[in-house]
């Protein structure tokens with residue numbers, strides 16, 4: 001019989017905060033998961049502080065919390081992360097950037113405002129890279145969150161915008177559930193998680209709420225997420241696109257000066273067919289393709305170590321060579337990557353062996369001046 005959620009929460013309630021209360025009474029525990037195994041449970045949780053300053057202040061409590069949970073009978077391993085809610089750095093000065101203490105009243109999903117001239121730069125953001133795919137479910141969001149975290153771990157100031165407006169998955173993958181604040185009703189304060197400044201439309205909606213919007217409203221929402229979020233100074237903003245070649249991709253490439261795009265695909269033929277359409281779209285929109293990533297390249301059985309190429313292998317690399325585009329690397333299909341994403345702590349934020357593959361791609365982007 002494994003450890004229960006209640007027992008873990010009771011242990012965490014024993015970790016007192018410097019001011020008042022404890023980790024549980026101050027509602028700071030998020031994304032608690034308990035994975036039972038024969039040799040004991042692995043417990044994962046996120047400590048979400050109300051601000052980056054508070055996160056720094058309580059950083060030493062993370063190891064106390066981990067030790068308290070590890071001491072419980074039936075627990076084999078503990079993985080905890082401290083994240084903060086609030087702006088990463090002082091936002092770039094704009095006339096609207098004067099927060100007050102009023103309650104947020106931001107209305108997302110308005111029609112876009114007309115824009116003069118061609119694609120525009122975003123103040124304070126050095127590079128913007130869109131991460132796209134042709135087909136859904138190939139791991140574009142998983143790659144985006146892990147790459148963002150890997151780049152942040154290598155010292156870059158990273159933003160992550162979830163532009164998958166119909167199916168935002170970054171809140172879950174980054175372990176964030178709190179609605180961002182908008183003290184003046186105009187500027188939205190992003191959330192900081194795993195060292196990444198992030199924002200998603202999913203954070204502005206109720207979890208099960210569907211977005212039923214026509215093209216212009218979607219484009220308006222994207223424009224708001226790009227221009228009304230206080231991103232601060234960033235080396236790189238990664239944009240997790242929805243699958244396909246629709247309104248969001250078109251609006252983004254035409255209105256925002258992108259450094260380029262990265263296309264993620266599995267090696268499977270049906271995925272590659274759609275990936276080629278995404279590549280063709282970026283070509284037509286004159287957005288440079290910075291490279292291709294092959295996700296779910298190989299599967300290594302965690303029990304016997306046997307390697308299987310479930311979706312084939314090498315197809316993306318071959319396409320990159322054929323189209324004379326950079327191949328950025330391949331990522332394995334593993335249970336740990338899926339579980340990490342579901343638990344709100346991307347594998348790249350851990351010391352698991354899988355983190356290395358994301359770190360390599362991040363290093364390559366930095367070395368190439370792309371991040």
Ligand SMILES: Nc1ncnc2c1ncn2[C@@H]1O[C@H](COP(=O)(O)OP(=O)(O)OP(=O)(O)O)[C@@H](O)[C@H]1O
Pocket residue numbers: 133135136137138139140141142143164167169241242243295296331332333334335337338339341342
């Ligand atoms: N390398 C991997 N190993 C194991 N699971 C993976 C891997 N990459 C993605 N997954 C899992 O596959 C599922 C789909 O991934 P993800 O949501 O990242 O894809 P997507 O291309 O962004 O999908 P969509 O855009 O259609 O929402 C998720 O459950 C994710 O955890």
